[in-house]
Amino acid sequence: xxxxxxxxxxxxxxxxxxRSNMLTALMTGRxxxxxxxxxxxxxxxxxxxxxxAKLEAGRLVEQEKQGRHRYYRLSDPDVxxxxxxxxxxxxxxxxxxxxxxxxxxxxxxxxxxxxxxxGDLGVQMLDSMKKQRLVRQRKQDIELTAEGERFxxxxxxxxxxxxxxPRRPLCRACLDWSExxxxxxxxxxxxxxxxxxxxxxxxxxxxxxxxxxxxxxxxEKRFAALFGEIE
Amino acid sequence: xxxxxxxxxxxxxxxxxxRSNMLTALMTGRxxxxxxxxxxxxxxxxxxxxxxAKLEAGRLVEQEKQGRHRYYRLSDPDVxxxxxxxxxxxxxxxxxxxxxxxxxxxxxxxxxxxxxxxGDLGVQMLDSMKKQRLVRQRKQDIELTAEGERFxxxxxxxxxxxxxxPRRPLCRACLDWSExxxxxxxxxxxxxxxxxxxxxxxxxxxxxxxxxxxxxxxxEKRFAALFGEIE
DNA sequence: CCAACGCTTCGGCTATTGTCGAAATATGAA
DNA sequence: TTCATATTTCGACAATAGCCGAAGCGTTGG
Numbered sequence: 151x152x153x154x155x156x157x158x159x160x161x162x163x164x165x166x167x168x169r170s171n172m173l174t175a176l177m178t179g180r181x182x183x184x185x186x187x188x189x190x191x192x193x194x195x196x197x198x199x200x201x202x203a204k205l206e207a208g209r210l211v212e213q214e215k216q217g218r219h220r221y222y223r224l225s226d227p228d229v230x231x232x233x234x235x236x237x238x239x240x241x242x243x244x245x246x247x248x249x250x251x252x253x254x255x256x257x258x259x260x261x262x263x264x265x266x267x268x269g270d271l272g273v274q275m276l277d278s279m280k281k282q283r284l285v286r287q288r289k290q291d292i293e294l295t296a297e298g299e300r301f302x303x304x305x306x307x308x309x310x311x312x313x314x315x316p317r318r319p320l321c322r323a324c325l326d327w328s329e330x331x332x333x334x335x336x337x338x339x340x341x342x343x344x345x346x347x348x349x350x351x352x353x354x355x356x357x358x359x360x361x362x363x364x365x366x367x368x369x370e371k372r373f374a375a376l377f378g379e380i381e
Numbered sequence: 382x383x384x385x386x387x388x389x390x391x392x393x394x395x396x397x398x399x400r401s402n403m404l405t406a407l408m409t410g411r412x413x414x415x416x417x418x419x420x421x422x423x424x425x426x427x428x429x430x431x432x433x434a435k436l437e438a439g440r441l442v443e444q445e446k447q448g449r450h451r452y453y454r455l456s457d458p459d460v461x462x463x464x465x466x467x468x469x470x471x472x473x474x475x476x477x478x479x480x481x482x483x484x485x486x487x488x489x490x491x492x493x494x495x496x497x498x499x500g501d502l503g504v505q506m507l508d509s510m511k512k513q514r515l516v517r518q519r520k521q522d523i524e525l526t527a528e529g530e531r532f533x534x535x536x537x538x539x540x541x542x543x544x545x546x547p548r549r550p551l552c553r554a555c556l557d558w559s560e561x562x563x564x565x566x567x568x569x570x571x572x573x574x575x576x577x578x579x580x581x582x583x584x585x586x587x588x589x590x591x592x593x594x595x596x597x598x599x600x601e602k603r604f605a606a607l608f609g610e611i612e
Numbered sequence: 613c614c615a616a617c618g619c620t621t622c623g624g625c626t627a628t629t630g631t632c633g634a635a636a637t638a639t640g641a642a
Numbered sequence: 643t644t645c646a647t648a649t650t651t652c653g654a655c656a657a658t659a660g661c662c663g664a665a666g667c668g669t670t671g672g
Contacts, residue, residue, distance in 0.1 A: 154405065154468065154477070154478060154488065154558070154592075155467075155468040155469075155471035155472040155476060155477055155478075155558055156401070156471055156476045156477065156478050157395060157401050157404070157405065157464060157467040157468055157471050158395065158396055158397060158398045158400075158401035158402075159396075159471060159474075159476045160467050160470050160471045160474065160476065161392045161393075161394075161395035161396035161401060161467055162392075162393070162396030162397070163392075163396075164388060164389065164392035164396070165389055165390075165392035165393030165394075165395070165396035166389060166393070166659090166660075167389045168660080168661095169389075170387075170388050170389035170392060171389075173388070174385065174388065183618080183619095184618075184619060184620095185617095185618065185619080188619095193660090193661075193662090194661080194662060194663090195618075195619065195620090196619080196620070196621080196622095196661090196662070196663085196664095197660070197661060197662070198619090199619060199620055199621085200620085200621090200660085200661095201660090203620090208474050208476075209470070209473060209474040210470070210474075217618090217668095217669055217670070218617070218618045218619075218668070218669040218670065219618070219619090219669095220618080220619070228466070228469060228470065228473075228556075229470065231466060232463065232466035232467060232469075232470055233388060235459070235462060235463035235466055236386075236388040236391050236392055236463060237385065237386040237388055238386075238459060238463075239391045239440070239441070239459065239460065239463055240386035240387055240388050240390060240391045241386040242440060242459075243390075243391065243439050243440040243441075245386060245387045245390045245391065245439075246385070246386055246387065247385060247386075247387050257385065288550070288551065291522060291523075291524065291550050291551070291552065292522075293522065293524070319519070319522050320519070320522070321522065325459075327385070327386055361385075397629090397630075399630080399631095414648080414649095415648075415649065415650095416647095416648065416649080424630085424631075424632090425631080425632060425633090426648075426649065426650085427631090427632070427633085427634095427649080427650070427651080427652095428630070428631060428632070429649095430649060430650055430651085431630085431631095431650085431651090432630085434650090448638090448639055448640070448648090449638065449639040449640065449647070449648045449649075450639090450648070450649090451648080451649070
């Protein structure tokens with residue numbers, strides 16, 4: 151009756167504050183160096199080193215060496231998905247870190263959730279796509295419509311067919327912890343955020359570990375034109 | 382940059398062996414008493430009591446008092462989903478509890494994953510439904526076809542329309558940790574397993590905390606007739 | 613070549629948390 | 643009413659794991 155995977159080992163890896171801070175920093179989807187992760191976690195480099203070794207042994211992160219630098223990233227989107235789920239449980243249980251600083255509203259407005267847009271704007275985008283019948287959502291199933299494919303091609307020069315990926319869905323509903331509603335994940339969600347960046351509508355906060363997405367004035371206008379409030 | 386949910390708190394709750402054993406035991410979808418959970422976790426009742434208080438404070442479980450008995454269950458399917466995800470990560474990282482006893486093959490053959498069928502038979506069922514075009518799966522998106530609705534009504538007396546649920550999808554692909562492929566979750570997956578039980582094709586192992594599903598001889602035949610190997 | 617920097621390894625310390633014995637309270641059955 | 647059982651609470655103990663200083667190794671740039 152105790153057969154099966156031992157979730158305690160994995161969860162204990164995430165359950166340490168220093169390690170969870172590192173994993174959260176990696177939810178930006180960026181690779182960060184050991185030093186940057188040490189800073190994010192608020193520990194010394196030697197402490198971070200031993201933590202990272204554990205995360206790597208547990209297959210939660212993987213590393214790539216560049217000269218003297220060690221870059222770490224999440225092993226794959228499955229890890230990010232579990233971390234998202236944990237974020238939802240933590241938010242629901244009220245385990246929020248109270249930092250009502252200037253960054254908090256920005257984080258709620260628009261932020262990266264691994265590789266796709268989240269926050270107020272992320273939720274608004276999915277809502278708008280549903281109202282425009284670009285996607286169909288039944289509960290947590292999201293499907294791109296033919297009209298949606300044309301929209302993506304015409305307005306954003308994104309080809310849905312090119313987003314095929316053996317292990318990730320095109321569309322996935324991701325529960326937004328700040329809005330408590332869904333935003334769009336999957337390869338399409340990632341492609342859209344990438345396109346926003348290419349078009350210079352939005353850019354990521356440059357601070358390592360920051361998840362904030364800053365839209366330009368023009369970007370906000372373009373975003374509103376495509377995904378604004380629709381009756 | 383440390384704003385947002387504090388996943389360390391939730392993960393640390395899962396990361397203790399005694400507590401993770403309890404949560405795993407509750408993945409059967411059944412409510413268990415504090416004593417039964419203490420037994421599953423291999424600790425004394427007083428230790429279990431303090432653990433359960435923590436899990437309840439963390440909103441991972443909820444309790445219902447019946448006389449002298451306290452029944453605990455997982456708070457909701459979101460908790461189960463995160464635990465499933467952790468199981469997948471643990472299995473991938475090779476954190477398997479080596480108990481190659483008589484129960485292990487049974488667990489791999491057919492078991493409950495919260496409320497739907499998993500294991501070899503669970504994976505086979507989804508495969509067959511795909512080959513018979515009862516469902517369409519593109520990566521992790523699963524959609525019931527019109528033919529599938531008729532099949533469910535005719536063969537199992539299950540009405541897909543009656544499975545509507547505000548917070549759960551009809552179909553969800555759940556990665557099976559023993560088969561490393563998908564089985565069917567969601568309200569439909571749950572309804573199918575329930576129907577097998579009603580039809581007396583299958584029954585759950587009566588031991589508290591056991592996830593094994595035992596098919597009868599007749600049940601195996603009926604299951605094979607509906608979901609057997611199809612070319 | 614030398615100095616600076618990134619990262620790892622080693623060893624010792626300490627705080628935290630899980631554990632159980634003991635005791636108390638509530639419920640159910642005879 | 644009494645006894646058995648389920649569960650909770652309290653207090654003490656011990657083991658573990660995270661922490662950092664010190665030292666070492668590898669890489670980079672001047």
